[in-house]
Amino acid sequence: MKIVHVASELFPYMKTGGLADAVGALASALADKGHEVAVFLPGYRAAVDHRDAAGAQRKLRFKVELGNDFLAGDVRVFSPKKNLSIYLICREEFFDRRAPYGNGERDYEDNADRFIFFCKAVVEMLRIGDLGADVVHCHDWQAALVPVLLRDAERRHGVTLALKTVFTIHNIAYQGVFPAQAFARTNLPEELNQMDGLEYYSQINLMKGGILFADRVTTVSPRYTKEIQTAEFGCGLDGVVQTRADDLVGLLNGVDNEIWNPAVDALLPARYSAADLAGKRVCRAELLKRGGFAPEFKGPIFGMVTRLTEQKGVDFVLANREFFLGQDCRLVVLGSGDKRMEEELRELAAAAPQKVFLSTKLDEAMSHLIEAGSDFFVMPSVFEPCGLNQMYSQVYGTIPVVSRVGGLVDTVIDADENPSAGTGLICEPNATSLRDALQRALILFTDAPRHAAVQQRAMAKDYSWKVAAGGYERLYQDSL
Numbered sequence: 001m002k003i004v005h006v007a008s009e010l011f012p013y014m015k016t017g018g019l020a021d022a023v024g025a026l027a028s029a030l031a032d033k034g035h036e037v038a039v040f041l042p043g044y045r046a047a048v049d050h051r052d053a054a055g056a057q058r059k060l061r062f063k064v065e066l067g068n069d070f071l072a073g074d075v076r077v078f079s080p081k082k083n084l085s086i087y088l089i090c091r092e093e094f095f096d097r098r099a100p101y102g103n104g105e106r107d108y109e110d111n112a113d114r115f116i117f118f119c120k121a122v123v124e125m126l127r128i129g130d131l132g133a134d135v136v137h138c139h140d141w142q143a144a145l146v147p148v149l150l151r152d153a154e155r156r157h158g159v160t161l162a163l164k165t166v167f168t169i170h171n172i173a174y175q176g177v178f179p180a181q182a183f184a185r186t187n188l189p190e191e192l193n194q195m196d197g198l199e200y201y202s203q204i205n206l207m208k209g210g211i212l213f214a215d216r217v218t219t220v221s222p223r224y225t226k227e228i229q230t231a232e233f234g235c236g237l238d239g240v241v242q243t244r245a246d247d248l249v250g251l252l253n254g255v256d257n258e259i260w261n262p263a264v265d266a267l268l269p270a271r272y273s274a275a276d277l278a279g280k281r282v283c284r285a286e287l288l289k290r291g292g293f294a295p296e297f298k299g300p301i302f303g304m305v306t307r308l309t310e311q312k313g314v315d316f317v318l319a320n321r322e323f324f325l326g327q328d329c330r331l332v333v334l335g336s337g338d339k340r341m342e343e344e345l346r347e348l349a350a351a352a353p354q355k356v357f358l359s360t361k362l363d364e365a366m367s368h369l370i371e372a373g374s375d376f377f378v379m380p381s382v383f384e385p386c387g388l389n390q391m392y393s394q395v396y397g398t399i400p401v402v403s404r405v406g407g408l409v410d411t412v413i414d415a416d417e418n419p420s421a422g423t424g425l426i427c428e429p430n431a432t433s434l435r436d437a438l439q440r441a442l443i444l445f446t447d448a449p450r451h452a453a454v455q456q457r458a459m460a461k462d463y464s465w466k467v468a469a470g471g472y473e474r475l476y477q478d479s480l
């Protein structure tokens with residue numbers, strides 16, 4: 001099949017979270033299976049400067065209509081591996097920036113223009129580049145306008161640009177909602193600016209367009225698929241999602257086992273496997289060193305790698321500061337985002353630097369070291385579409401402590417509730433229940449045989465993308 005992905009993040013060219021890992025690994029796995037895969041990505045500064053892009057072969061110029069303006073851009077194409085081409089949609093004014101969505105304090109004011117432009121450019125490239133796509137697979141709100149624009153362009157030009165479109169909701173909490181005036185920038189017919197189109201409480205909602213207009217809609221876990229059809233998790237789009245229930249499926253993300261695999265992980269000081277955990281002890285020693293902790297410490301290390309947002313349950317961790325200060329354990333947090341959370345974590349680390357370490361950097365190597373060197377990985381999310389770190393943790397023999405939501409439920413089994421199959425510990429998404437789970441972690445840690453059994457079961461799980469990509473393959477074939 002000829003499969004085109006459209007996304008605003010793609011590992012290793014631009015990443016703020018799991019979206020990048022998921023799209024990168026899925027595209028790569030589909031290419032390995034012999035499909036012809038193209039990925040469209042905004043030409044962010046980091047992507048254009050990436051060494052893979054240095055040899056970009058072609059530079060196509062294009063122009064798209066954005067309201068009353070005609071804006072030009074160019075496309076750089078490169079191929080990092082067989083069957084895989086990356087198309088960077090470049091326009092310096094929009095994408096030659098350090099961060100993809102905002103300046104850290106708030107979102108960029110021209111995000112509507114930036115991503116409407118991106119989607120229009122993709123559709124224009126499908127037209128003039130004659131890609132002959134079987135499936136165009138769009139990810140999250142930044143790419144959500146593509147299914148809408150594509151069908152409109154096909155109608156206007158009397159051509160077929162893609163046989164089928166798929167839209168994946170990686171996180172329904174981010175929808176691309178903009179003031180009503182932004183609709184004019186799409187140049188779509190006014191009838192699409194209504195309740196059964198992009199209109200959303202007198203604004204426009206790009207994700208709504210993707211959900212309504214794609215041939216198939218997917219989310220990243222079975223449980224999240226159900227959750228987003230409820231008012232509690234649907235973030236206002238639950239009714240819209242319900243209208244697509246027949247075309248909706250939840251496919252779990254996988255783990256890229258060339259990148260997240262302790263047996264080959266080049267970012268670690270030592271490698272290891274379930275059969276020989278000596279390397280994990282080396283990673284632990286290195287993590288203690290990086291945290292500035294006493295090297296002889298023998299108790300449990302709790303790790304966290306996360307965007308600092310309400311979603312990730314950071315406040316439940318902060319509410320348990322007495323636990324981390326009072327118990328004989330260590331806490332290592334790698335995370336950035338919300339300034340208030342950063343500040344409170346910094347205060348916690350300053351209160352007990354011998355026990356709590358915080359880094360607010362984006363640090364790929366440190367994220368691997370935390371996964372490898374910790375004993376428990378703390379991820380008490382309020383909601384979690386799929387979540388990757390709880391899967392990485394299991395693969396790295398680090399027991400995840402997660403909340404009972406979304407993909408976390410689909411990938412972790414509680415070791416107390418199910419002693420013969422457990423791979424982690426599950427709490428409810430609140431501070432009290434997290435405290436209980438942290439206590440249970442301490443008990444588990446002191447019971448060496450049981451701890452080892454949970455760890456071995458976790459490490460035996462197969463989360464590889466070969467399995468996950470198979471689900472998408474079947475979905476594409478079925479839709480075609």
Ligand code: ADP
Pocket residue numbers: 016017018019021305306307334335336360361362363364367386387388389390
């Ligand atoms: P989300 O996409 O909601 O942020 P996921 O668990 O799906 O959550 O994916 C998060 C990804 O981002 C993981 O690969 C994680 O290691 C990474 N990550 C988060 N924060 C950082 C950070 N400060 N430095 C490096 N990697 C990070």
